[in-house]
Amino acid sequence: MNQLKSALLGGSRYRASAGFDEETPLLATSSSSMPVLTSDAQRPSSSNLIQCTAAARYSLFSELNMLLSSHSLPNVDEETRDAVSDKLTHRRSIHWPIIASPFMPFGTQTSCEPTERQSTNSPSTPLARRYGTAPEKPTIGEQDSNNEDESEEESSFSSSGSSSETRTGGFSSLSKREWATIVMLAFANLCSTIAFGCIAPFYPGEAQLKGLNSSQIGIVFGAFELVMFICAPLLGRYMAFFGSKRMFVAGLIITGITAMAFGGMNLMPPGMPFFFTSLALRCVEAVGDAAFVTSSFAISAKAFPGRIATIVGIMETFAGLGYMLGPVVGGVLYEYGGFQLPFFVLGGVLILAGTVSCYLVEEYIDEPGEDTKGMMGMLKIPHIWIMVYAVVICAISLSFLDPTLSPHLASFNLSPSMIGLLFLLCGGVYTVTAPFWGLLIDRYRCTNFLMLFGAVATVISMFLIGPTPLLGMTKDLFWIGVGLALLGLAAGALYIPTFQNCLDAVRAKGYEDNFQTYGCVSGVFQSAFAFGGFIGPTLGGMGVEWIGFAWTTTLIAAVNVVFILILIAFFAAICIRQRCAKELLETKIPLNC
Numbered sequence: 001m002n003q004l005k006s007a008l009l010g011g012s013r014y015r016a017s018a019g020f021d022e023e024t025p026l027l028a029t030s031s032s033s034m035p036v037l038t039s040d041a042q043r044p045s046s047s048n049l050i051q052c053t054a055a056a057r058y059s060l061f062s063e064l065n066m067l068l069s070s071h072s073l074p075n076v077d078e079e080t081r082d083a084v085s086d087k088l089t090h091r092r093s094i095h096w097p098i099i100a101s102p103f104m105p106f107g108t109q110t111s112c113e114p115t116e117r118q119s120t121n122s123p124s125t126p127l128a129r130r131y132g133t134a135p136e137k138p139t140i141g142e143q144d145s146n147n148e149d150e151s152e153e154e155s156s157f158s159s160s161g162s163s164s165e166t167r168t169g170g171f172s173s174l175s176k177r178e179w180a181t182i183v184m185l186a187f188a189n190l191c192s193t194i195a196f197g198c199i200a201p202f203y204p205g206e207a208q209l210k211g212l213n214s215s216q217i218g219i220v221f222g223a224f225e226l227v228m229f230i231c232a233p234l235l236g237r238y239m240a241f242f243g244s245k246r247m248f249v250a251g252l253i254i255t256g257i258t259a260m261a262f263g264g265m266n267l268m269p270p271g272m273p274f275f276f277t278s279l280a281l282r283c284v285e286a287v288g289d290a291a292f293v294t295s296s297f298a299i300s301a302k303a304f305p306g307r308i309a310t311i312v313g314i315m316e317t318f319a320g321l322g323y324m325l326g327p328v329v330g331g332v333l334y335e336y337g338g339f340q341l342p343f344f345v346l347g348g349v350l351i352l353a354g355t356v357s358c359y360l361v362e363e364y365i366d367e368p369g370e371d372t373k374g375m376m377g378m379l380k381i382p383h384i385w386i387m388v389y390a391v392v393i394c395a396i397s398l399s400f401l402d403p404t405l406s407p408h409l410a411s412f413n414l415s416p417s418m419i420g421l422l423f424l425l426c427g428g429v430y431t432v433t434a435p436f437w438g439l440l441i442d443r444y445r446c447t448n449f450l451m452l453f454g455a456v457a458t459v460i461s462m463f464l465i466g467p468t469p470l471l472g473m474t475k476d477l478f479w480i481g482v483g484l485a486l487l488g489l490a491a492g493a494l495y496i497p498t499f500q501n502c503l504d505a506v507r508a509k510g511y512e513d514n515f516q517t518y519g520c521v522s523g524v525f526q527s528a529f530a531f532g533g534f535i536g537p538t539l540g541g542m543g544v545e546w547i548g549f550a551w552t553t554t555l556i557a558a559v560n561v562v563f564i565l566i567l568i569a570f571f572a573a574i575c576i577r578q579r580c581a582k583e584l585l586e587t588k589i590p591l592n593c
Contacts, residue, residue: 236523313438
């Protein structure tokens with residue numbers, strides 16, 4: 001509300017463009033009537049009654065249109081919003097009415113009703129104070145008092161909207177409760193990815209001893225991402241009904257319980273009972289993981305509205321750290337305690353984290369909103385699909401290497417530890433740089449540039465890792481390492497900005513800032529990443545088998561090139577549309593109001 005008030009009541013910076021001095025008492029009104037002067041003595045000639053420049057009008061239009069389209073005026077009722085929006089959308093009319101604007105001084109206003117317009121040269125009767133009228137000019141003492149009242153009113157506007165406005169202060173301004181929330185979000189993502197990846201070193205061997213073949217083992221691994229792909233948008237859609245905190249806590253506890261139950265799989269009989277039990281537990285674990293990961297993104301958007309990219313970067317740092325440490329922790333615990341110890345330890349840690357979150361994570365009011373657009377309306381926004389595309393290709397580029405990089409490096413006769421270090425190179429660079437991208441986005445709002453940089457860097461990294469036959473390069477371990485490090489750098493630049501961009505896109509389409517919106521965005525976001533994580537190793541493995549590793553990486557690079565072209569075309573279209581709107585305002589609106 002204070003933003004609309006500033007846009008409608010400010011006048012000092014636009015007086016010069018309108019050609020009036022500080023004493024010109026123009027009537028500024030939000031009605032469709034024309035502005036009038038309150039004094040015949042001060043009335044300018046008819047030729048320059050109100051000489052308003054197109055630049056000033058365009059500045060006003062842009063400011064009001066931005067405020068309305070961004071839906072950042074929660075205290076404005078729908079009737080007022082529609083009235084102002086109607087004036088903006090009818091800007092093609094040659095007789096476009098003047099909206100109360102910053103370049104119309106509010107010195108001494110009179111009634112905006114036509115029957116009450118009169119010159120100040122004739123005696124006037126006092127009018128009751130109401131909307132569209134102004135009181136008589138006060139004395140000096142009264143004016144000072146009114147100024148104090150206006151200052152208090154402005155202060156109340158600012159304080160009332162502070163909760164929803166972007167906070168740009170440093171982390172030193174965070175409260176202990178907010179720090180505790182950040183710690184729990186980061187720790188939960190760390191434990192989740194460790195529990196997800198800890199089975200990689202030893203489960204395939206145990207499963208083979210139980211009579212499972214490679215395809216069945218691959219299904220057990222791939223089912224996790226597939227279930228997340230299905231469940232994440234559903235959980236996000238109904239997060240406001242369950243409650244974000246309850247979903248976060250329940251997801252941690254469910255994941256912990258299923259992880260501990262998985263530790264008893266070595267007691268199951270071999271064959272199909274072992275396979276179906278493993279598959280069922282893995283699917284339930286994926287539901288719990290989808291619940292608390294999806295809710296963690298929504299909580300970060302609600303708790304830290306001005307630091308979303310930074311918090312996402314922190315969570316991704318710990319998620320990447322978990323992916324790196326998962327196989328190491330799982331292998332060490334398996335070596336010292338057998339099959340059951342890794343699951344009992346990590347499952348117990350997850351249950352403990354869920355219990356602690358009940359007391360440390362703040363409870364937010366996330367009642368279902370009245371917005372009926374929902375997730376289906378969100379999926380009709382072109383910007384959302386571009387972000388989904390970005391998340392999917394990022395997940396494909398990373399997960400494709402999991403089953404294929406080790407065979408690709410076999411010709412170098414590397415030890416398992418050296419191969420692990422190469423995997424660590426990609427994940428380590430991603431982990432270190434993820435917070436940097438978040439801070440950069442929150443400070444400079446450079447999401448589109450970073451996504452473009454990330455996609456270009458991904459193309460280069462795939463060309464180096466392959467290496468691509470298009471460039472005639474020979475297979476070299478040094479350049480493969482450079483490509484893996486560049487891929488870790490590019491993945492963060494491509495992935496981190498997408499969540500912020502999704503939120504900005506739905507806000508611009510009129511979605512409310514509530515948990516229903518955050519949940520839907522987070523659900524789509526996590527579902528896209530899970531989908532990429534599922535098809536990356538699946539189709540990537542088939543591609544390596546059919547056309548070879550080098551051509552498969554070239555194909556993934558081509559998919560990233562398509563994204564680059566789409567991104568450039570989309571934002572070029574936006575720039576052209578804005579330029580056309582500016583030219584329309586300059587040519588269609590007369591200078592003489």
